[in-house]
Amino acid sequence: MAALRYALLAGVMSAALASAAAAETFRWGSSRDIGSLDPYSYGDSFTINVMNHVYEGLVRYDRNLAIEPALATSWEVLSPTVWRFRLREGVSFHNGNPFTADDVIASLKRVSHADSPLKGNLPAYKAATRVDDFTVDVELNGAYPLLLNDLTNIHIFDAEWLAQHNAEVPTDIAKGIEGFATFNANGTGPFKVESRQPDAKTVFVVNPGWWDTPQHNLTRIEFTPVSSAATRVAALLSGEIDFTEDAPVQDLPRLAAAPNVKVLERTDLRTIFLMMNRRDELAEGGKNPLNDLRVRQAMQKAIDLELLRDRVMRGKSRAAGMIIAPEIPGYDAELDKLTPYDLDGAKALLAEAGYPDGFAFVFNCMSDGYVNEEQLCQAIASMWARIGIEPKLDIAPRPVQTPKRTGAKADVWTLGWATLPMLDSYSPLIQIIHSRDGNAGVFNWGDWSYPEIDALVQKASVELDRDKRLAMQTEALRIVGEEVIAIPLHQQPMSWAASAEVDEIPQFPDNKPRLWFVKK
């Protein structure tokens, strides 16, 4: 009897020990792998997100997505084009090297190098100079209010380490030579890279020398891509992974019903809207009716946003009246009113514009772009058919569709914008709505031009007073709505799923897991 009791006790104790040791390992089953360990290697925000556990920026987002000091402790604007950053002292990289001004300069140089796919992430950067070991002056092309927002995503490398391994410039794919930073990482962040096998497993271990007080209790992160959605769900149910940032919508009820899994749902910052060709001719020739405001209004009135939300998105999206989400600075609830569904009104407007019998145009959608995009486009196409216009649906994967969109081979297309990485309404205004001009209007694929908006955006781009700047941006967004430059649809849903053993995992509206806030 005593022996049995000891055996039981030993069993319980070893189980307890095992769970104590295992509880701090967090197994993340992601829908895709990171491109490489080098966050400046590929224009991919997911890679930057994952590598943010290893590398940090001068500033970072806190739990509420507000900007807070990270490697910089304070900053001041010396002149509209020069910012001075005071750096945190006593921070060291994972290899033990101390963090100083030289590291900041080397990192900013590397990300803005001509070969860097991410140089667009820091558009205002001109030069950086060292004042002393812990002070850096950053010089800009012009006054730029969103520098801090951009800097949240500019990871700081160790200058000495880069020089030692000949990695001071980003890997140039055209030259066909591999880079050291692709396979090795050395940051200041809360986790260090232990090992990496592409497409199989990347292991991060906690950095005991992190400068900040950890809010997490993880000792190890095993990051495993599981690209098949069904397998990911199975792995979560069988307890082989603790978390996925991409739980398939159709499996959510099943996951929610499982006792060992919890589902986290909310709407994303990513707002989905339709953009239109505004050239003189349609993609397949003929006069372009989309240049008539009444036609655009008719097309907007013909879309039943609530039906789309309730049926296509299974009630999980948030119908939108603006092209930005409520969390984004520049948002105005007054402007976010849904355009009422009005079939007769739409038909009347079309007739008034001279198209009582409708017209045909190319409607370009992606098969792997946004949540339920194929069904969404099919539903919108059939709603439009009811007012007599004939959308020709063209659905294919993103890499096939994008050249058509940029090359004037589409008349209406879907676009999703989360305003990442800057989290400000300036992002869609400068990149989508502004006329095509150098760095502006990169996503102005339909060639529209509203000088009034351009003037507002230009003024906002150099306005350092936040309230004044946001007022200008809101005004520009009002014109976007009034002129129906875009037809807003919704903020799409995002769904994470985690094992019931995970105690705390904040779900951020930008759909980025930040595991330094996770408790298991």
Add this chain to the structure above:
Amino acid sequence: MIAFLIKRIANAMLVMLAVAFFAFMIFRFVGDPVEMMLNEQATQAERADLRAKLGLEDGFLVQFGRFVTNAAQGDFGISYRNQQEVIGLIAERFPATFELVIVATIISLAVGIPLGVVTAIRRGAWYSEALQFLSIIGVSLPSFVVGIVLILVFSVTLGLFPAFGRGETVQIGWWSTGLLTELGRAAILLPAVSLSLFQITLVMRLVRAEMLEVLRADFIKFARARGVPARIVHFRHALRNCLMPVVTMTAMQIGNLIAFALITETVFQWPGMGLLFIQAVTFVDIPVMAAYLCIVSFIFVALNTMVDIAYAVIDPRLRGANG
């Protein structure tokens, strides 16, 4: 004989060139890699620059010529997505695919041969008919369905085997093996079974047909007449005589399995060459796609050429007219 060899090898090289040519034709339709490589904030000018730098603006024949010249020197370039040398990426993944294919082949022989024998010697029995019928299902079920059903039953419900991955691997030189660890062996079972299902059916049907043929032969009748026990007649005398075509077919099918493993690899997140290829397609990683297609076609062509040469060595009639 020498002339025959040269002819076969020249043929093989022509096939490889044709494969590379068709691969390049297809790449024109998979989309624009630059859209995936640069992030949202890059300007059109930056996109055009990168396209020009990667040589994507050149004509089709120029791109094809450059690829063939480099590939002939063993240089497949660098992956757009992973920024690693393509040849290294593929070498890193080859062991995973190869082990999977070998284990699947062993399973298919171990299960297929006995089933084939049973259905041949017990022709007409209800279980033989049932096995014949089941084998049709085995051929017609798509392998991703088989994979997911196996995962649901053995990982989720029974919790016996992992749902994905290679488990634990051991590095022996450049070769990584999962066969030496318990976790690795547990992980390979489900994908290997899923991959072997089609193969089992093939082996079983082939063995059955051959057995029926051999069982009618005179030496079997004599063996029976001498009173040799049925078990020995069937397994020692009959089965041996029908293994030749099974061995040939199995060798030829290895190329097939390597190529078709990509579906199984995707379902089980098996980090092999097929998964690499699928990822490359998603990200329009042209260097990886081109190299994968060339290497897989090389395996096919090499296996076929070796079989042809072996036949020619064995059977002089095949080279008589030409050589």
